[in-house]
Structures are given as structure tokens and as C-alpha cells.
Amino acid sequence: MLFHSRSDLFQLSLTVNGKSVDREIVTHLRLLDFLRDELLLTGAKEVCGAGECGACTIIMDGQTVNSCLILAVEAHNRNIVTIEGLRDTTELTDLQQSFEHQHAVQCGYCIPGMVLTGEKLLERNSYPTRDEIKYELSGNICRCTGYHKIVDAIEKCSVTDETQIEHR
Amino acid sequence: MKVIGKDIQRVDGQSLVRGKPVFADDIKLKDVLHVKILHSPVAHAKILSMDTSKAEALDGVVAVFTHHNFKPHYYTTAGQGYPEPGPRDIRILDSTVRFVGDRVAFVAAETIAIAEKALDLIIVEYEELPCIFDAQKSMTAGFALHPKAGTSGIHDIDKNIAAHLEAELGDVEAALADSAHVFEGTYSTPFVQMAHIEPHISLTWLDNNNRLVIRTSTQVPHHVRRIVAEVLDIPVSRIRVIKPRIGGGFGGKQEILNEELVGAVTLKTGRPARIEYTREEELFAARVRHPERVTFRLGFDTNQLLTAIDLNILEDCGAYGPHALTVMSVTSQKALSMYKAPNIRVNGDGVYTNLPIGGAYRGYGAPQAFFPLESLMDEAAEQLGVDPIELRLKNVFQVGDDIPIAKILGEGREGFPLVLYSTEIAACLNEGRELSNWDTLRAAKQTGRFRTGIGVAVAGQGSGIPGVDMGAAFIKMNEDASFNLQVGATDLGTGSDTALAQIAAEVLNVPVEKIIVYSSDTDMTPFDTGAYASSTTYISGSAVKKAAEACKAMILEQGKKLLQVETAEIVDTDVVGSNGQSISFSDICIKSFYTEEQAQIMGTASHLSYDSPPPFNATYAEVEVDTLTGTTRVVRIVSITDAGQIINPKMAEGQVEGGIPQALGMALTEFMPFDDKGRMLNLDFNSYHIYTARDMPELVVRFVDSHEPTGPYGAKAVAEIPINAPAPAVTNAIYNAVGVRIKHLPVQPEQILAEMDLK
Numbered sequence: 067m068l069f070h071s072r073s074d075l076f077q078l079s080l081t082v083n084g085k086s087v088d089r090e091i092v093t094h095l096r097l098l099d100f101l102r103d104e105l106l107l108t109g110a111k112e113v114c115g116a117g118e119c120g121a122c123t124i125i126m127d128g129q130t131v132n133s134c135l136i137l138a139v140e141a142h143n144r145n146i147v148t149i150e151g152l153r154d155t156t157e158l159t160d161l162q163q164s165f166e167h168q169h170a171v172q173c174g175y176c177i178p179g180m181v182l183t184g185e186k187l188l189e190r191n192s193y194p195t196r197d198e199i200k201y202e203l204s205g206n207i208c209r210c211t212g213y214h215k216i217v218d219a220i221e222k223c224s225v226t227d228e229t230q231i232e233h234r
Numbered sequence: 235m236k237v238i239g240k241d242i243q244r245v246d247g248q249s250l251v252r253g254k255p256v257f258a259d260d261i262k263l264k265d266v267l268h269v270k271i272l273h274s275p276v277a278h279a280k281i282l283s284m285d286t287s288k289a290e291a292l293d294g295v296v297a298v299f300t301h302h303n304f305k306p307h308y309y310t311t312a313g314q315g316y317p318e319p320g321p322r323d324i325r326i327l328d329s330t331v332r333f334v335g336d337r338v339a340f341v342a343a344e345t346i347a348i349a350e351k352a353l354d355l356i357i358v359e360y361e362e363l364p365c366i367f368d369a370q371k372s373m374t375a376g377f378a379l380h381p382k383a384g385t386s387g388i389h390d391i392d393k394n395i396a397a398h399l400e401a402e403l404g405d406v407e408a409a410l411a412d413s414a415h416v417f418e419g420t421y422s423t424p425f426v427q428m429a430h431i432e433p434h435i436s437l438t439w440l441d442n443n444n445r446l447v448i449r450t451s452t453q454v455p456h457h458v459r460r461i462v463a464e465v466l467d468i469p470v471s472r473i474r475v476i477k478p479r480i481g482g483g484f485g486g487k488q489e490i491l492n493e494e495l496v497g498a499v500t501l502k503t504g505r506p507a508r509i510e511y512t513r514e515e516e517l518f519a520a521r522v523r524h525p526e527r528v529t530f531r532l533g534f535d536t537n538q539l540l541t542a543i544d545l546n547i548l549e550d551c552g553a554y555g556p557h558a559l560t561v562m563s564v565t566s567q568k569a570l571s572m573y574k575a576p577n578i579r580v581n582g583d584g585v586y587t588n589l590p591i592g593g594a595y596r597g598y599g600a601p602q603a604f605f606p607l608e609s610l611m612d613e614a615a616e617q618l619g620v621d622p623i624e625l626r627l628k629n630v631f632q633v634g635d636d637i638p639i640a641k642i643l644g645e646g647r648e649g650f651p652l653v654l655y656s657t658e659i660a661a662c663l664n665e666g667r668e669l670s671n672w673d674t675l676r677a678a679k680q681t682g683r684f685r686t687g688i689g690v691a692v693a694g695q696g697s698g699i700p701g702v703d704m705g706a707a708f709i710k711m712n713e714d715a716s717f718n719l720q721v722g723a724t725d726l727g728t729g730s731d732t733a734l735a736q737i738a739a740e741v742l743n744v745p746v747e748k749i750i751v752y753s754s755d756t757d758m759t760p761f762d763t764g765a766y767a768s769s770t771t772y773i774s775g776s777a778v779k780k781a782a783e784a785c786k787a788m789i790l791e792q793g794k795k796l797l798q799v800e801t802a803e804i805v806d807t808d809v810v811g812s813n814g815q816s817i818s819f820s821d822i823c824i825k826s827f828y829t830e831e832q833a834q835i836m837g838t839a840s841h842l843s844y845d846s847p848p849p850f851n852a853t854y855a856e857v858e859v860d861t862l863t864g865t866t867r868v869v870r871i872v873s874i875t876d877a878g879q880i881i882n883p884k885m886a887e888g889q890v891e892g893g894i895p896q897a898l899g900m901a902l903t904e905f906m907p908f909d910d911k912g913r914m915l916n917l918d919f920n921s922y923h924i925y926t927a928r929d930m931p932e933l934v935v936r937f938v939d940s941h942e943p944t945g946p947y948g949a950k951a952v953a954e955i956p957i958n959a960p961a962p963a964v965t966n967a968i969y970n971a972v973g974v975r976i977k978h979l980p981v982q983p984e985q986i987l988a989e990m991d992l993k
Contacts, residue, residue: 106262109254111481113513114919116918149252162251163251165251166243168884169247172728172729172892173432173479173482175482201927201928203927204926207919209896210892211892212925213930214930215891
């Protein structure tokens with residue numbers, strides 16, 4: 067904790083991807099930097115640093131949030147899920163598979179944010195329309211895909227029976 | 235074909251949907267120094283003095299660099315072939331700053347916060363100099379923005395002309411004088427941001443042999459190595475450039491933008507260094523699309539056939555001219571490669587101003603060509619009383635035609651002859667006509683507040699730079715009949731690793747999973763000029779095909795030796811001898827490694843082409859103009875492309891679907907306003923508006939059957955072609971809806987409100 071006095075420090079406790087984490091951090095540390103630099107969870111990306119692009123999306127207590135806009139201290143005693151902890155096995159989620167099958171990924175930089183946003187949408191609404199999907203994704207910027215296949219991926223995943231995904 | 239033309243899953247898809255640490259900044263270096271740049275707050279000034287003592291005294295600051303730390307050496311930041319076609323007019327740090335965002339100094343510190351604080355502590359005394367924000371006025375300003383001493387390749391320093399080009403075939407003035415109809419129009423295209431969402435990020439460190447390792451988000455690893463070696467005055471052999479996964483580039487990463495800075499820090503301190511541009515820095519201090527003002531004159535005979543095309547270009551290249559010549563060359567090459575006219579002429583000037591630096595951006599001058607050309611063709615069709623589609627069909631180049639501009643205007647020198655071996659532009663236009671409901675929408679009577687219109691535009695691009703772009707590939711075989719494919723080609727998110735794997739798999743009769751792609755690393759992979767100019771599938775793909783064929787030939791030879799036969803053939807993944815015996819690929823490799831006729835089975839190849847077959851596209855845009863507010867909403871885009879044989883249809887569709895919103899952004903939503911001091915005003919994604927999911931129109935994307943005889947398996951390029959036609963298709967649709975001819979992008983609702991003609 068180079069260059070900081072004791073008063074700048076905070077004893078942070080939180081749950082990240084199902085594991086409890088205790089770290090002494092500087093109070094001005096953003097949650098994004100805590101995840102990337104302290105925990106080496108680099109799936110969340112910094113793209114704009116201003117909450118406009120959604121590349122740093124993570125899930126905090128069940129809500130998608132831009133981790134660049136949140137101080138790590140605000141995550142105290144909270145439950146964080148990142149793209150790395152979306153599933154505790156090596157299997158992909160249905161939506162991750164759907165992203166792959168639909169060729170929704172080009173450069174991939176926005177994809178962790180897109181996947182998490184899509185997962186939360188499908189949790190709330192199993193059968194979103196294309197317009198509802200586009201509305202939900204409006205906080206996640208992609209410059210490669212034109213969003214078309216990302217919307218496809220979410221739309222085609224909006225079924226509960228996994229076997230249907232292959233055939234749609 | 236087994237894998238070509240199939241929707242093969244991307245070789246890198248799994249890692250990306252899992253958010254694996256594959257990008258430049260996803261590794262953490264021990265004891266890394268964070269590097270920050272002090273950007274000029276003024277558009278043009280001489281630095282009288284700099285006091286860095288307070289910054290250097292700040293706890294945690296390790297090094298501060300100013301122009302005093304470097305010998306005056308001029309180079310170009312353009313990642314292009316060598317010798318570079320453009321001017322050498324930039325220094326790593328200079329005593330004169332030439333735009334708001336120019337580099338003044340840089341700092342290396344223990345944390346980003348300390349580095350930022352140190353920037354505030356550097357005291358700079360500027361003597362402000364007169365500024366030029368208008369390319370036309372720059373030529374007669376009477377003072378030069380660049381010095382004569384040290385620079386090279388600048389066309390006319392006194393007139394601030396970075397680059398000039400002119401070429402003529404036939405006699406344009408005479409032909410226009412004799413033409414039955416002449417149409418003339420002047421159009422302009424704006425500054426546009428590439429807006430790749432991964433910023434420019436570079437990390438450097440010294441390896442165990444004291445070599446400089448550069449891990450950078452680049453499209454041009456081999457050019458990075460060459461240019462950093464030159465700028466830092468160390469041998470190429472001391473540099474290794476690693477291209478990890480890239481988060482988009484679109485040309486923005488065809489630039490050596492900060493690799494030399496972190497390299498300097500690591501060489502001086504011996505410590506790892508890291509730089510990451512903020513979004514704000516990306517917007518005001520990186521690279522942009524060159525604004526161009528283009529005047530076309532088109533002559534037609536009484537049969538509505540073009541007699542002459544006269545093209546005049548004024549390009550604003552900004553403060554430095556890394557791509558000044560070549561972007562303007564592409565504007566003229568592409569504008570003159572679409573329609574057949576016996577007389578053609580181009581005259582262009584790329585001019586310095588005190589504005590951001592023009593770089594490489596998808597389309598590379600071609601969008602600046604097709605917006606004016608296709609707008610004027612639309613106007614000509616109306617005046618001539620002919621259907622705009624018919625007028626285009628009558629005049630486009632046909633198979634077998636010679637495209638003369640290719641020969642007279644190359645990449646900074648004379649070019650190479652180009653014969654058109656494949657074009658399906660007629661099929662593109664005809665299919666689009668059906669899918670867009672052109673005839674119905676064109677005939678529809680419009681009333682009420684919201685007026686619908688439909689417009690069309692066509693465009694071409696190239697497939698690599700003829701006689702310049704070279705790609706190489708190396709393939710080696712493993713015991714289980716898998717293959718390592720090592721290419722210098724650079725997948726920047728396009729999917730080229732997958733496409734190249736498909737080409738290798740097709741040759742070697744194996745599934746794509748058996749091809750392990752590694753791209754690219756200057757220590758490990760062969761040379762490739764890099765991912766630009768739509769070259770990877772066509773050029774690098776051909777290299778991969780040849781390397782795979784060489785590898786396959788060696789498999790056959792080893793098989794024959796092992797079977798002890800004179801003749802044999804490959805059937806699937808077996809070598810079958812004339813005696814009826816056979817041996818599997820896998821057994822051939824195992825024996826070749828360990829027991830008999832020992833050798834590594836491998837193949838290498840390079841590829842260079844003197845052809846650059848144009849892919850073609852026809853785009854139909856349906857728009858809705860709100861006559862109360864003057865705003866335009868794009869309802870539907872139908873984009874039909876001839877890209878030769880498609881290697882992977884879903885990936886190719888993705889290229890087109892992604893190019894369209896970039897083009898629509900240039901047409902409608904992306905805008906870089908500056909204040910009277912040359913400061914860009916909208917420095918975030920909230921105010922620099924790129925398309926979001928909700929802005930997207932309905933997309934209909936199709937490819938027509940096509941085969942390019944010079945391409946790998948018949949393929950042409952697909953990366954840049956979709957970005958050229960949407961803007962003029964939209965503005966032509968606006969004209970169709972409300973009768974307003976848009977000549978300057980982006981479209982201003984105020985202009986529509988002022989000029990609309992509601993019949």
C-alpha cells in the first residue's frame with residue numbers, strides 16, 4: 067500500500083464468485099480496478115470509464131452494474147459475480163453457447179458485459195422480444211458486430227429446453 | 235468443399251465468451267511503471283521552456299521525458315510497408331506542438347494516479363503560434379506548419395501540402411466539352427472516430443536476454459518492431475512484438491501510437507512499463523478518418539454512358555501526414571474503379587492543419603469517394619430521367635475489363651495493371667432491388683409528418699495492396715495429425731484466425747479443430763505486413779493455402795517412403811500406395827518423428843499478389859424523415875455483397891453487419907465539433923454518439939455467388955467493403971423522402987428543415 071496513509075485504507079470484505087474475500091484497500095479504489103488488479107479477474111474491461119459502454123459490467127447482489135462507477139468500498143459485504151464466476155463448472159452457460167453458435171463474438175472485448183446483461187435479462191424475462199433485447203443492451207456498446215447476432219444469441223436462448231437451442 | 239463456405243465455430247470463441255485473460259492488459263507485470271502523456275492544450279505553439287523538477291521530485295515518479303531526452307529524428311507513425319509512402323514529419327517528442335492532443339512530455343510512475351499528478355506539475359511555457367483549421371486556407375496561409383530540416387517526403391512544405399497526386403488518362407476537358415450531359419458536385423465528409431472499444435494499450439519489459447518485449451494491441455506487429463527499432467535506435471534483433479487478442483482496430487491500430495514511449499521507459503529504467511489510453515485520449519489524441527472535400531464532374535453521352543470522370547480532392551490530414559498520401563490515393567483509386575469511363579483524371583492535395591491526425595480507418599479513403607460519387611450518380615439519374623439502378627448497371631465495369639487507374643496510380647508509386655476477373659455487382663443490385671421493395675417504396679406517395687424514402691448506392695474496395703502486401707505462413711505437423719499454423723497475419727477481432735484455419739483444414743483434409751493457430755509474434759511467426767487494406771483472407775489466406783499444400787506434399791513423400799512405393803495418393807487422411815497398402819497421417823507423423831525416415835513434416839510459403847480484386851456491394855437504405863424535427867431514422871438496410879467465395883458465411887455476415895453502423899454513424903450521428911482554439915468538444919461516448927443496439931435498423935445481409943480466380947478457394951476481401959455504400963444510400967433515400975440533397979456529412983436536421991420540399 068505504497069504512498070497511502072492509514073486513513074486512506076479500508077478493510078473490505080465481500081463475496082466474489084462464491085468465495086469470501088478480505089482485503090485492505092485504498093478507499094478511492096474503483097470496484098473495476100479492485101477486480102482486475104487485486105483479484106486478477108480481468109473479464110470486466112475498462113473502455114470509457116464513465117458508465118457509457120457497459121464493458122465493465124458485473125453483477126452485484128443480483129443487479130448488473132458498471133463496475134467503473136462503483137467504489138470498491140461500496141461493495142463491502144456484497145455479493146459480486148463476474149464473467150469468470152458465472153458458472154462454477156467448466157461448462158458454458160446456455161447463453162454463452164448461444165453467443166458462440168450465433169457468431170455473436172467478433173473482437174470479444176464487450177462480450178463479458180453483453181453476456182452478463184443478457185443473463186440477467188433472461189432471468190427476468192424468459193421470452194424477450196427483439197426490441198426488449200435491444201433496449202436492455204442499449205447500455206452495452208459494441209463497435210464490431212452491429213449487435214445483430216448478439217440479439218440473435220439472446221433471442222435464440224430464450225427457451226428453457228436446452229435441446230431446442232441447437233435446432234433454432 | 236468440406237470446411238470452406240461453412241459456418242465453422244470461431245477458434246477463439248470459447249475463450250472470449252468466458253472472458254479469459256487474452257487481451258494485452260489482462261496480464262499483470264510485477265513492478266510495472268504506469269506511463270502517462272502530457273498532451274498539448276493548444277493547437278499550435280513553440281515550447282519555450284519546460285520545468286519538470288517538481289514532477290520529478292514527486293514521490294513515486296521514476297522518469298520524466300521531454301524532447302530534450304531524444305535526438306531530433308523524424309519518422310512516420312503509419313504502420314505501412316518500407317520505405318513508407320507518406321511523409322516523415324513526426325518526432326517522438328518535439329519542441330513545437332501542432333494540435334490539441336500533441337505529445338509534450340511523458341511520465342513513468344509507480345501508479346496511474348501519481349503519473350497523472352506529475353503531469354500537472356510539469357510547467358510548460360508555450361509561445362502560441364497562429365493556427366490553421368481549414369485545409370483550403372492552409373495552402374495559402376503564408377507560413378509552414380512543418381520545418382524543412384530533418385523532415386522528408388513532404389510534398390510542399392511552404393504550402394503545407396503533405397502529399398499531392400495527379401493522374402490523367404485520355405483528355406478529360408475535351409471529353410467533358412463534348413459530353414451531352416455534365417454533372418458537377420462538391421461534397422464533404424467529416425472527421426470520424428474508429429472507436430475500437432479496446433483502447434490503445436502497450437506493455438513492455440526486458441526479457442532474460444535483455445531484449446525489449448512489446449505486448450501491444452496492434453494490427454501491424456512487424457511494422458511496430460521496425461519503427462520502434464528505428465525510433466529508439468536499437469537493433470530489430472533486440473525487439474520482440476507480441477500481438478495478443480485485439481479488441482478491435484478498424485485501422486486505428488495500424489499506427490505506432492505509444493509503443494515507442496513505453497519502450498523508451500523500459501530501456502531507460504529496466505522496469506516493465508504500461509500505457510493505456512483513456513477514452514478521452516482516444517477521442518482527441520489518437521487518430522481519425524481524414525475529412526475530404528471532393529468535387530466530381532461526370533460527363534455522359536446521349537446513351538447515358540460515362541464519357542469522363544474528373545475528380546478533385548482536398549484532404550485535411552491534420553497536424554501530421556502518416557496516411558496523407560495513401561488515403562487520398564485510395565479515394566481516387568476506388569472512385570475510378572467502379573464505372574467505366576474512357577477519360578479519367580484526378581488531382582488531390584493532402585494538407586496539414588492544426589487538427590487531429592488522420593489515420594487509417596476501415597474503407598481508408600473509399601467512403602470519402604463513394605459518398606460524393608454515388609450522390610452525384612443519383613442526381614444524374616434523376617436529371618437524365620433514368621432509374622438510378624439502371625444508370626449504374628449501364629456503367630459499371632464488367633468481367634474482363636481493364637481498370638486503368640490501378641496501373642497509373644499505385645501505393646505512392648506507379649501501380650500494376652488490374653483486370654477484373656470477377657464482378658457480380660449486377661446480381662447485387664438486382665437482388666437488393668427485390669429484397670428492399672425498391673419499386674414499391676419508390677412509387678409510394680408520401681404524406682404526413684413522417685416521410686419514407688429509399689435510396690441505393692454501390693461501392694467497391696480492394697483485396698490487399700498489389701505488389702506490396704506480403705503474408706507468410708508456417709505449418710508443422712504433430713503426432714495426432716494436428717497442425718500448428720503460425721502466421722504473421724493479425725486477427726484484430728475479424729475472425730481471420732478461424733478463416734485461415736479453415737483454409738489450412740480444407741487443404742489438409744482435417745477438421746478445423748486439428749489446426750492450432752498462433753498469430754502473431756515477431757519471434758515466432760513469419761512476416762506479414764499486417765491486418766489492413768482488406769488483405770488477410772486474400773493475401774495471408776493464399777500464403778496459408780500454399781504452406782498447407784507444401785505440408786501436404788511432404789506428408790505424401792514421407793508416406794511413399796514409409797510404404798516403399800514410387801506412387802501413392804492421399805485419400806482423406808491416409809496415404810494409399812500403388813500396391814494397395816495405406817498408412818494414416820498420424821502414423822506417418824509418428825514414424826517420421828521417432829522411427830523411420832525421421833523429419834519434421836512442415837510447409838512454409840509466402841504470398842504476394844499483383845492483383846487486388848475488388849469486392850463489390852450494393853446497399854439499399856429505407857429511411858423515415860420526421861418533417862417536424864428534420865431528423866432521419868434508418869428503418870432498414872439491405873446490403874448485398876460480392877466478396878467472391880465466402881470462407882465462413884456467419885463471420886462474413888458479421889463483417890457486413892458491423893460495417894453498416896459505422897457507416898451510419900458517419901452519415902448521421904458521429905460528429906467532432908471543435909471550438910475556435912481547435913479543441914474537440916465532445917470527449918466521451920455520451921456526446922460522441924456511436925450506434926447502440928437501439929439505434930440499429932433492420933438489417934438484411936446477403937452474399938451473391940461469386941468466384942475470384944486469383945483468390946484462395948475463390949475468395950475476395952470482405953472487411954472494408956460494407957462501410958462504403960450505406961452513407962450515400964441513406965442520403966439518396968433522404969432526397970427521395972423530402973427532396974433535400976445532402977452534400978455534407980453528417981446529415982444536419984437543420985438543413986433538412988430549411989430545404990425540404992413537401993410535394
